[in-house]
Amino acid sequence: MDYSIETAPLETLECDCIIVGVYQDLQLSPAAAYLNGQTNGLIAAILGRGDISGKNGETVLLTTIPDSTIQRILLVGLGENQAMSNKLFIKALAAAVGGCKKPPIKSVVCCLAECAVDGADATWKTRQIIEVFSDAVYQYTHTKSDKTTESQLAAIRISAMADNAEAAQKGLAQGLAIAEGVGFAKNLADLPGNLCTPSYLADQAIRLGEQFAKLSTTVLEEADMHALGMGSLLSVSRGSRQPAKLIVMDYQGGEKNSKPIVLIGKGLTFDAGGISLKPGLGMDEMKYDMCGGAAVLGTLLAAARLNLPLNIVGMVPSSENMPDGDANKPGDIVTSMAGKTIEILNTDAEGRLILCDTLTYAERYHPDVVIDLATLTGACLVALGRIPSGLLGNDDELCNGLIAASETANDSVWRLPLWEEYQELLKSNFADMANIGGKDAGTITAACFLSRFAESFRWAHLDIAGTAWRTGPAKGATGRPVPLLSQYLLDRASQL
């Protein structure tokens, strides 16, 4: 898809469809008023007939415009004629793309950046248009014989006023980078577990590293991890025919000695549960257990595309979790790289086992902050559903920075407590800790486990079990939290 900023007046533009907003109570946006004038009052007549009331999210597609060179007009309801919230703007955008992705429309001019959105400038609005459009037209085809996509949309021109053009261009660059990162993560995540193995993920990371001078990839093999003493991580991959990989991507955009932001993503390419086997229903969705890893790669792609003046290290521990004669057994005790022993009471709590050694490995990068993202607990779905990602951490400034970024990016998080009192749930009679905390507070006890390996730096954990993919008829990866992390990095870059 080709996105561009358009500052030429509407009457000179040729395209398959012009998207304009209309408000409740028969009120027209400036672009709609202009087109209304060009079409002998057609839009006002349609509103007058009640074919669209102007409620946010409604659409009407006008497919022939009498006595005009305009091909089509898509009217999009925006709600009340006043500054709208971020969420309502995004809802209107989603409706807009929904209204033009099925008809044979290839090129559109979108005039929705002119509407007033609370606290948002042209940069943000432009960027959201790109993010929402590219999210909506994404279609997985890798393993389909028929690769034709439902949408024919090929070019989106975002209409901007001349005095906003610079801000819009900035939004274009951000939107393109973030949408590319999201798309990259979604593509990887939607691949089946037999194709997207730890080796495949590592190859993709190497290829990504080759695309940017400031980005380099190294992959630690099982022998390297063995030498480092990563007994916890390796105990998970021992039950799989696929060798584990620890992908490390180094982006050096900042000052030579500025401390890096470390992003760690769980890269379980398939989680069968191991000997503590998961039930069959819905188990296919455990191919998505590498969404954290995919989001780390996608975020680094966005950061490199934006040439951010930061140092960022992405780490993706990648493995399968399978039942096998050599797999972990309940009651087994392993020794982590940090030297702490872990009693594996449930082999399905494997994410924390691969993450803990990666957290310890991150220490050698002397990080400014460490953020891990993981499809870690089904309990997060019980607590928070599929709207926000769970956020836990040992540093308020970092957590608040992530909360602020999540609001800007419309990629929400909700913080859960990590109080000391929860730590005792991880007590083991036979090792330094157990890998599960019982049936209560599963998301918190998982984070408590990780926190024991994150004591030497500022750390936050995002549980993305409910947000990384959609289930049901629209099953598919979301690319979250690439928008949130990209925003966090943009915010950090702007604070330099």
Ligand code: BES
């Ligand atoms: N990958 C799963 C978490 C998960 C489950 C994500 C369902 C999304 C949907 C993780 O490895 C896991 O199995 N966690 C266990 C932990 C439990 C054994 C303490 C869980 O959530 O059941």
Ligand code: MN
């Ligand atoms: Mn599991």
Ligand code: ZN
């Ligand atoms: Zn898992």
